[in-house]
Amino acid sequence: MIPRPILTADQMRAAEAKAVAAGTPVETLMERAGAAAATAIRLHAGTMPCLILCGPGNNGGDGYVIARKLQEWGMDVRVAAVGEPQSAAAASAKAAWTGAVDPISNAKHAPLWIDALFGTGLRRPLDETIVGPFLKLASEARVRIAIDLPSGVATDTGQILSTVPSFHLTITFGSLKPSHLLMPAAQQMGRLVVADIGVEALSSVHEIGRPSMDSPSPLEHKYRRGYAAILAGDMPGAAALSAAAALHAGAGYVRLIGEAAGAFLPNAVVRTPGDPVEVLADPRIGAVAVGPGLGRGERARHLLDAALASNRPLVLDADALSILAEGKLSRLCKATHRSILTPHAGEYAKLFPDHEGSKLDQALRAARETGCVIVYKGADTVVACPDGRAAIAHAAPAWLASAGTGDVLTGIIAALRSTTTSPFGAACAGVWLHGRAAELAGPALIADDLIDQLPAAIAECL
Numbered sequence: 292m293i294p295r296p297i298l299t300a301d302q303m304r305a306a307e308a309k310a311v312a313a314g315t316p317v318e319t320l321m322e323r324a325g326a327a328a329a330t331a332i333r334l335h336a337g338t339m340p341c342l343i344l345c346g347p348g349n350n351g352g353d354g355y356v357i358a359r360k361l362q363e364w365g366m367d368v369r370v371a372a373v374g375e376p377q378s379a380a381a382a383s384a385k386a387a388w389t390g391a392v393d394p395i396s397n398a399k400h401a402p403l404w405i406d407a408l409f410g411t412g413l414r415r416p417l418d419e420t421i422v423g424p425f426l427k428l429a430s431e432a433r434v435r436i437a438i439d440l441p442s443g444v445a446t447d448t449g450q451i452l453s454t455v456p457s458f459h460l461t462i463t464f465g466s467l468k469p470s471h472l473l474m475p476a477a478q479q480m481g482r483l484v485v486a487d488i489g490v491e492a493l494s495s496v497h498e499i500g501r502p503s504m505d506s507p508s509p510l511e512h513k514y515r516r517g518y519a520a521i522l523a524g525d526m527p528g529a530a531a532l533s534a535a536a537a538l539h540a541g542a543g544y545v546r547l548i549g550e551a552a553g554a555f556l557p558n559a560v561v562r563t564p565g566d567p568v569e570v571l572a573d574p575r576i577g578a579v580a581v582g583p584g585l586g587r588g589e590r591a592r593h594l595l596d597a598a599l600a601s602n603r604p605l606v607l608d609a610d611a612l613s614i615l616a617e618g619k620l621s622r623l624c625k626a627t628h629r630s631i632l633t634p635h636a637g638e639y640a641k642l643f644p645d646h647e648g649s650k651l652d653q654a655l656r657a658a659r660e661t662g663c664v665i666v667y668k669g670a671d672t673v674v675a676c677p678d679g680r681a682a683i684a685h686a687a688p689a690w691l692a693s694a695g696t697g698d699v700l701t702g703i704i705a706a707l708r709s710t711t712t713s714p715f716g717a718a719c720a721g722v723w724l725h726g727r728a729a730e731l732a733g734p735a736l737i738a739d740d741l742i743d744q745l746p747a748a749i750a751e752c753l
């Protein structure tokens with residue numbers, strides 16, 4: 292699957308301007324957007340009576356086109372508006388709508404409710420006079436569909452500027468926008484449809500889609516299939532989860548270095564008690580994971596130092612991040628291989644206390660500053676690379692918020708990193724496999740269940 296691009300409001304406007312400069316008038320783009328949305332609405336919701344709320348900008352213009360299309364198809368359509376059209380394209384879309392237009396304060400509810408008030412041009416929270424009827428009409432509808440974005444959502448940051456109801460479907464144009472995937476806005480979107488309107492959407496930011504993976508060739512041997520070393524510290528159960536996950540994520544050889552909780556460890560994991568320095572000198576090691584259950588004492592620091600000195604590709608998580616946050620982050624910039632850092636929000640705040648802005652902007656900044664691939668975890672995990680590429684995951688099941696699931700992700704990414712020269716690709720693929728394993732594991736999952744589901748998740752990628 293080719294991951295779809297994500298464009299900010301400004302980037303989308305620039306792409307639209309380019310299409311217009313190349314000879315496609317805005318009116319044509321709006322006509323395409325409205326027609327595509329009308330088709331998606333009918334496919335999703337059928338032909339029930341509908342109310343379309345139209346705003347003053349081109350999002351409202353799309354709404355008038357949708358109204359005309361649905362009416363042409365015989366549907367019972369009503370339109371209510373906030374203000375008069377402010378652009379020529381929206382004005383001509385309104386002029387082509389032959390039905391009545393009520394003020395929003397007078398609008399009568401309908402079972403199908405379509406929000407074409409504001410899209411990428413929203414500048415501030417909706418006025419109180421609009422929010423009241425907007426939410427009331429939403430609550431009275433059976434199906435709620437947003438055009439481009441739910442009104443009240445900031446396009447680029449995932450912020451909700453004023454109260455937004457939850458939608459069943461969001462139909463966007465040309466490309467995804469950051470808020471379709473960034474929380475908290477993302478959870479209001481419902482299903483996402485991206486309609487092609489003939490605007491070329493190019494971006495260095497993409498959604499995280501299903502990766503394409505290869506079965507091992509008959510000529511491979513276990514070391515070439517990926518040799519991942521996991522360092523175990525004070526809480527060996529966490530490192531054991533990483534090690535088992537690395538094996539089930541396809542590594543050919545996994546060595547757990549340090550004392551480990553044997554009871555829950557697959558026999559296939561090679562256990563090496565004692566000091567890691569000598570073992571890590573093995574040039575066959577493709578990736579070293581350190582952090583899960585590491586602790587923060589003297590031994591933990593020694594293990595982390597050994598990992599940093601090993602000059603192997605690193606995956607750094609949990610306690611390793613907390614130790615690095617004590618002013619040691621610059622050590623990573625000197626590493627031969629690009630390291631992967633996997634902080635959750637708490638660890639991120641310790642590592643980068645002065646970062647502000649959207650999660651996407653922050654992760655990109657962290658990647659630039661450290662020279663590392665950043666996996667900024669959460670319901671809306673963002674992966675960012677120092678070269679400016681980034682990717683955002685679709686919301687993973689909230690059941691993932693439980694002990695040990697991060698340790699599993701670290702092991703998966705270490706396994707994938709051990710066979711590739713692309714830490715960014717390994718991180719994105721790892722995040723996808725982790726989320727998919729959670730879906731397959733179902734409600735009330737525990738971290739160990741994810742490991743059991745990894746082979747099935749991988750099977751979908753072959």
Ligand SMILES: NC(=O)C1=CN([C@@H]2O[C@H](COP(=O)(O)OP(=O)(O)OC[C@H]3O[C@@H](n4cnc5c(N)ncnc54)[C@H](O)[C@@H]3O)[C@@H](O)[C@H]2O)[C@@H](O)CC1
Binds near residue numbers: 306351411414
């Ligand atoms: N990007 C593209 O290629 C295309 C975009 N189209 C549509 O155009 C939309 C963007 O159009 P616009 O830039 O006109 O933006 P919007 O339609 O989102 O709204 C902008 C208008 O709303 C006003 N406004 C902003 N925030 C407000 C608030 N809180 N309360 C009251 N008024 C407010 C602004 O002053 C402006 O008049 C997209 O979301 C999409 O739906 C489509 O028409 C087709 C092509």
Ligand SMILES: [K+]
Binds near residue numbers: 407409
């Ligand atoms: K909208």
